[in-house]
Amino acid sequence: MRQSRRWAFGLAAVVALSPSACTASHYAQVSCEGVHRQSIFILAAQAVPSATFIPCIEPLPAGWSYAGSDVRSGSVRFWLDSDRVGARAVEVTMTPDCDLAGSFEVALTEPSDLRLFEESDAETATIRHYVFPGGCVTIRFSFTRSDDASILAEADRLLGFTPRSVYTEGVRIGEGLTLCGAGAPPCPG
Amino acid sequence: MSSASEQRAAGKRRRPSGEPPPLPRSIGRSGHVLMGLTLALGAIVILALGHVTVGAWFDRQNTSLLRAVSAIRTGWLNAIALRIDRVLASRATIGFVRLGTLIALVVFRRWRHLLAFLISVVAVEAVVYELSILVAVARPVGVRILGSWSGFSFPSAPVAALTVTLVGAAYGLLPSGRQRSNGMWLAGSIIAGFGANRLYLALDNPTDVIAAVILGVAIPVVSFRLVAPNDVFPVTYRGGRTAHLDVRGRRGDAIRAAVHDQLGLTVLDLRPVGLEGSGGSTPLRLSVTSGVDASARPLFAKLYATNHVRADRWYKLGRTILYGSLEDEAPFQSVRRFVEYEDYTLLLLRNQGVAVPEPFGIVEITPEREYLIAMEFFEGAREIGEADVDDGVIDEGLTLIRRLWDAGVAHRDIKPANLMVRNGKVLLIDVFFVQVRPSPWRQAVDLANMMLVLALRSDAERVYRAALRHFTEDDIAEAFAAARGVATPTQLRVALKRDGRDLAGRFRAMAPRREPVAIQRWSARRVSLALGVCAGALAVLTLVAANWRVLL
Numbered sequence: 217m218r219q220s221r222r223w224a225f226g227l228a229a230v231v232a233l234s235p236s237a238c239t240a241s242h243y244a245q246v247s248c249e250g251v252h253r254q255s256i257f258i259l260a261a262q263a264v265p266s267a268t269f270i271p272c273i274e275p276l277p278a279g280w281s282y283a284g285s286d287v288r289s290g291s292v293r294f295w296l297d298s299d300r301v302g303a304r305a306v307e308v309t310m311t312p313d314c315d316l317a318g319s320f321e322v323a324l325t326e327p328s329d330l331r332l333f334e335e336s337d338a339e340t341a342t343i344r345h346y347v348f349p350g351g352c353v354t355i356r357f358s359f360t361r362s363d364d365a366s367i368l369a370e371a372d373r374l375l376g377f378t379p380r381s382v383y384t385e386g387v388r389i390g391e392g393l394t395l396c397g398a399g400a401p402p403c404p405g
Numbered sequence: 406m407s408s409a410s411e412q413r414a415a416g417k418r419r420r421p422s423g424e425p426p427p428l429p430r431s432i433g434r435s436g437h438v439l440m441g442l443t444l445a446l447g448a449i450v451i452l453a454l455g456h457v458t459v460g461a462w463f464d465r466q467n468t469s470l471l472r473a474v475s476a477i478r479t480g481w482l483n484a485i486a487l488r489i490d491r492v493l494a495s496r497a498t499i500g501f502v503r504l505g506t507l508i509a510l511v512v513f514r515r516w517r518h519l520l521a522f523l524i525s526v527v528a529v530e531a532v533v534y535e536l537s538i539l540v541a542v543a544r545p546v547g548v549r550i551l552g553s554w555s556g557f558s559f560p561s562a563p564v565a566a567l568t569v570t571l572v573g574a575a576y577g578l579l580p581s582g583r584q585r586s587n588g589m590w591l592a593g594s595i596i597a598g599f600g601a602n603r604l605y606l607a608l609d610n611p612t613d614v615i616a617a618v619i620l621g622v623a624i625p626v627v628s629f630r631l632v633a634p635n636d637v638f639p640v641t642y643r644g645g646r647t648a649h650l651d652v653r654g655r656r657g658d659a660i661r662a663a664v665h666d667q668l669g670l671t672v673l674d675l676r677p678v679g680l681e682g683s684g685g686s687t688p689l690r691l692s693v694t695s696g697v698d699a700s701a702r703p704l705f706a707k708l709y710a711t712n713h714v715r716a717d718r719w720y721k722l723g724r725t726i727l728y729g730s731l732e733d734e735a736p737f738q739s740v741r742r743f744v745e746y747e748d749y750t751l752l753l754l755r756n757q758g759v760a761v762p763e764p765f766g767i768v769e770i771t772p773e774r775e776y777l778i779a780m781e782f783f784e785g786a787r788e789i790g791e792a793d794v795d796d797g798v799i800d801e802g803l804t805l806i807r808r809l810w811d812a813g814v815a816h817r818d819i820k821p822a823n824l825m826v827r828n829g830k831v832l833l834i835d836v837f838f839v840q841v842r843p844s845p846w847r848q849a850v851d852l853a854n855m856m857l858v859l860a861l862r863s864d865a866e867r868v869y870r871a872a873l874r875h876f877t878e879d880d881i882a883e884a885f886a887a888a889r890g891v892a893t894p895t896q897l898r899v900a901l902k903r904d905g906r907d908l909a910g911r912f913r914a915m916a917p918r919r920e921p922v923a924i925q926r927w928s929a930r931r932v933s934l935a936l937g938v939c940a941g942a943l944a945v946l947t948l949v950a951a952n953w954r955v956l957l
Contacts, residue, residue, distance in 0.1 A: 259557060288556065393465065403547060
């Protein structure tokens with residue numbers, strides 16, 4: 217009896233643990249609210265040390281949901297699902313730089329250190345690039361303006377940016393350590 | 406009934422309350438140490454999570470150590486370290502070693518080790534992932550990171566993946582002892598080198614590497630100890646069955662002490678015997694002396710453990726699915742029931758005048774987990790497959806079956822290995838499968854198998870003529886109509902094939918014609934069991950397929 221329970225437990229453990237093992241790229245939400253408390257932004261800052269801004273997600277309106285993220289050296293990626301346009305409706309990728317060929321600059325309504333570019337030849341998706349010192353954030357909407365202009369306008373407001381200095385200061389004050397990269401003193405090694 | 410003084414004089418001793426049994430159940434010293442380490446790791450995580458100050462303290466300690474290491478960085482060393490990391494942290498390398506281990510385990514049909522390895526890998530990958538999300542530790546700060554990384558830092562996923570793979574491979578493939586010890590040292594050196602390399606590159610914090618090694622070692626050690634314990638399923642390349650218990654070392658000492666205390670016999674020698682003919686227990690030959698008789702005499706003993714109960718359960722489940730409820734397929738629920746039943750069948754058959762070994766008693770080795778049943782050893786007896794079989798022996802064998810029929814029991818495992826001959830007398834051993842009031846089919850099968858065994862060492866015509874003195878022609882016709890497929894034990898089937906003569910065909914030709922007895926029994930239980938097993942197998946396959954990328 218004890219043996220059969222052990223087998224059942226083992227199998228149950230495998231079953232219970234498997235879904236997480238299958239989705240090994242999902243981390244906590246990258247919400248712009250309370251950003252200084254989220255380790256994932258420090259991780260993002262480490263992934264692209266040159267980036268002076270770190271992307272985040274503004275509070276999501278109804279119908280949108282955070283679906284996952286993948287942070288690794290050289291890139292930060294996260295994506296959102298929509299109940300109207302489907303899974304991975306918005307995919308955000310940050311890299312140290314990006315290819316702007318075929319893109320045209322779009323004027324931003326508010327002055328900032330960010331510059332916005334949009335790819336002109338995308339037919340089935342809308343692709344935009346936010347360029348700033350040391351980094352580039354590419355947003356890929358799985359739909360175009362002609363599909364649904366109101367959704368694009370809504371999705372357009374989902375992305376926020378936080379200056380890297382917020383995290384650098386957080387690490388300095390909280391732990392007395394240096395978050396290596398842009399705006400920080402040179403790290404040893 | 407013997408008095409207390411007689412018991413003491415015989416050397417018997419009752420184990421007082423509180424005294425450990427002869428072989429206490431244990432996962433071993435290393436198992437306890439690693440369990441302790443795992444608990445320590447859990448405590449560290451809880452502390453780090455619950456108290457930000459403790460987490461910050463860890464960060465500062467980690468950084469100061471990494472800074473010290475980074476002071477020795479040089480260009481050429483960096484290039485080597487990056488190359489080492491690229492190779493050992495790569496999923497391709499890990500996948501290659503895992504795939505190699507899986508293939509080797511399948512080739513050597515080491516299914517339990519395969520299961521333990523799969524559980525270890527999936528559990529480590531899953532625990533590392535969940536822990537990384539829960540604790541959410543960023544990569545090292547305050548020092549420049551060299552090389553590629555992915556995700557949170559604690560515990561180090563590449564170090565954990567390599568550790569569980571190497572430790573699992575060592576446990577699954579290397580025989581216990583010097584080979585495994587050497588393998589573990591090699592694995593330990595590779596892991597230590599890899600961990601140091603990760604620290605040199607500042608890809609992980611020291612605590613990340615330590616936690617990963619603890620998980621990568623503790624989980625496979627516990628998994629292998631539970632699923633494929635070494636003393637029950639030793640890794641061996643010498644061939645033979647692996648379900649036999651190792652009776653050397655602690656277990657051997659425990660058997661000696663237990664036989665002395667519980668039977669009043671001093672064990673002078675203890676060795677496995679006839680392992681190739683036994684899969685349901687570990688048969689032993691003991692050389693013993695007693696308080697009243699100083700001369701050594703042999704005893705036969707069978708050691709039963711929980712794995713034998715499990716094997717019995719699977720065997721009966723398999724039979725039920727393949728044939729339906731041919732006879733009583735209710736599995737035994739404990740090892741204690743095993744030995745109690747064998748003791749009972751020995752006494753029952755002796756009472757019926759069947760020549761079976763005299764039982765000497767049951768010995769408890771580990772309560773509810775391991776028991777030994779001691780019985781008479783037929784010294785000077787030869788297995789019937791090697792003995793001279795004359796008319797007297799043929800008559801003895803057939804008389805034995807007649808006696809079983811008259812007593813209303815079936816042996817259910819009549820084969821050369823279970824029939825001994827001494828001074829022209831046929832002795833029956835291994836009565837574990839005996840069934841009281843069996844089905845007529847099973848009784849008929851006993852007769853057919855006995856006739857086949859006897860004919861192997863003589864000829865069908867002689868055996869048939871002798872059988873007619875004890876059975877009718879219809880009995881014999883029924884026996885050979887029943888004895889098909891599953892009814893013939895493997896050893897007997899092999900012997901018949903090697904013999905080359907179609908003995909069963911010749912018996913059938915001599916007996917009146919009779920249609921084969923159907924052995925398929927259909928019931929709702931059989932169908933639902935078969936469907937359940939298929940669904941379970943499908944679920945496991947789906948799980949493995951779904952986790953293929955994690956495994957490799």
